[in-house]
Amino acid sequence: MDLAELHKIFLQHPNACTDTRKIEKNCIYFALKGPNFNGNKFAKDALNKEAAYAIIDEEQFHIIGKTILVADVLKTLQNLASYHRSQNRAKIISLTGSNGKTTTKELIYSVLSKKYKTIATEGNLNNHIGVPLTLLTIKEDTEIAIVEMGANHQKEIEFLSSIAQPDFGYITNFGKAHLEGFGGLKGIIKGKSELYDYLLSNKKHVFLNADDNIQEQKLSHYIKKFGFSETNKQYYPIKFLDANPLVSLEFENIIVRTQLIGSYNFTNCAIAILIGKYFNVSKTDIKAAIEGYEPKNNRSQLIKKNEHRIVLDAYNANPSSMKAALESFSKLDSENKILFLGDMFELGKTASDEHQAIASLALKMGFENTFLIGENFFNVATSFQKFKSFEDLKNYLKTIILKPSSILIKGSRGMALERIIENL
Template identity: 70%
Template sequence: MTLEQLHTLFLKHPTVCTDTRKITKGCIFFALKGPKFNGNTFADEAIKNGAEYVVIDEEKYKKSDKHLLFSDVLETLQKLSTFHRNHSSAKVISLTGSNGKTTTKELINVVLSKKYRTIATQGNLNNHIGVPLTLLSIKPDTEIAIVEMGANHQREIAFLSSIAQPDFGYITNFGKAHLEGFGGVEGVIKGKSELYDYLILNNKYVFLNADDSIQKRKLELYTKKIGFSIEDHQYYIIKFLGANPFVIIEFENEKVETQLIGKYNFSNCCAAILMGKYFNVSIEDIKNAIESYRPQNNRSQIIDKKDLRIILDAYNANPSSMKVALENFEIVDAPKKYLFLGDMFELGKDAEKEHQAIVDYIKELGFTDVYLIGENFSKTQTLFKKFNSFEDLKKNINTTSLDRGNVLIKGSRGMALERILEFL
């Protein structure tokens, strides 16, 4: 069977599944392999559960015409998604960056969906499987597809760009994320900039934060760029009015009061505003979209519990995002402030240095009620309270000592610090 023939079947059965526990009637099941499983062994189960076809790559599992044999299931999924992307007339916007990708993607989506039929990456399905699944969710009437791309090593963004083939691209920022895989900060910049490399090579449009010195330098000689700035009138002007705790913005004499905390969300909003302007969404619709957006899934969520206002930012953490979260929390008005910070992962040889730097910064900012959780934070030199694990925290903390005030909870996904809500 050819890729084109598979795509014809997909158009008749436009739902893809990679997990037999989530089979929907009439879908196409792709029998992916992992370190501890072989999807081919679930092919018959998928058919029994309602899948119309299964894509396999081992001949011994081919039992009927519903079993479609290809040389490599993952490669077939990726190639099919690119074929489908090119079959569609939808414009594709890809974005990557160290911090803020998912929030920015959601903001872009709420703005552009005011005028266009859009699809966007679900959750953070932004890897070599998630990007193809997003592209395959493009419908016949989709006008714009917003595709988030994540990476933790070199050449990954280049590969995802070759799959998504974006018409437009945006990089949120370059920070200290996945240092172990990228090989340091310069490696992060090089790896994330692979999106720029693709766009420039293919003469596509780039959206940029013109106040980010790295972005500005990288795109200095490139002409197909659309940028925002707080003061450089070569670009679209968007003003930052404050964040105590919610970000307030002004553009074209319109004041926008968001439900996003922290100055670090200013540029995320700006990217969505800029794209709304470029795609001719009305000022009123852009304002309404930004103001109505509420973060979810442990990303800068505001939760009020008794006398505590909790900022739950426990989806992920790295030295860059941790620092800006602390800076924002420091300026927030509150009778008392409490920090619950969990380990930052994937820092490799820099882990000890970066955790100590955060602890030193906490002291510099003047915080006193600090709870550090995880093996890396436990190794730091500090008088702050330290706990080897979440279980250790839960067993030893006296939550009755937390009076009226604000709480910041932040850590890497593997720490799952949202569990702290159970006993606050």
């Protein structure tokens, strides 16, 4: 069966599923494989749950009239998604970067949805499987699709770009994330810039933060760019006002008061404003969209509990985002401040040095009440209290009473530090 024929079947059953626990009636089940699972074995289960078809790549699971046998299910999913994208009129905006991708995506979606039929990556489905699944949610009436792209090694963004074929792109920043896979900061810049490489070689449009020297230099001679800046008058002016604790900013004499914690969220809001302006969304709708966005999923959330004011930013962490969170929290107007910092993952050989640098930075900034959690932080040289595991911290918290304070909770996803809140 060729790609065009398979696409005709997909249009009759436009719902792709890869998990038999989430099968919906008349969907198409893609029997993906992984190191510890074989989706082919669950094809019959998917069909019993009323999937229209199951796409498999092992003949022993073939059921005549119900399964479609292909050479490689994953490649078929990716090729079908790319073909589907080419058959639709939707404009694709791709996002990548070390920090802030998901928040930026959600803000752009909030703005563009005011005027256009818009879809966006759900959650963090931003890899070689998630990007194709996102593209397959494009409908005939979709006008704009915002596709988030994540990567932890070279050539990954290049590959995802070849699938999504974006018309526009934006890189949030170049920070110390996935240092192990990229081989250092230079590798990160090279890897993330693969989105630029695609856009420039195909003469597509680029959005940029012109106050980011790396972005501005890489795009200095490119014509099809649209950027924002606080200082450079050749770009669209957007001004940071405050972040105490919520970010406020100004464009075209309009003040926007967000529900986002941390000055690092300024650029996330600014690019959403810029893209809204590019697509002719009204100023009042842009303001309403940014102000109406509520952070969730442990990202830059402001929570009040037992007289504590908690900044919960525990969805993920790397040295760059940790540093930005500490700098922003240090400027918060509060007498009593407490830090709960958890291990940062995927740092490879640099893990020891990077954790030591963050502990030293927290001390230099004057944070006295600091709790470090995880095996990496447990091994740093510091006067701060250290806990090898979350359970050790949990047991300690049972023995003390914290006076009303502003609290920052920050760590990698695997640390699940949001659990601290219920133990305060």
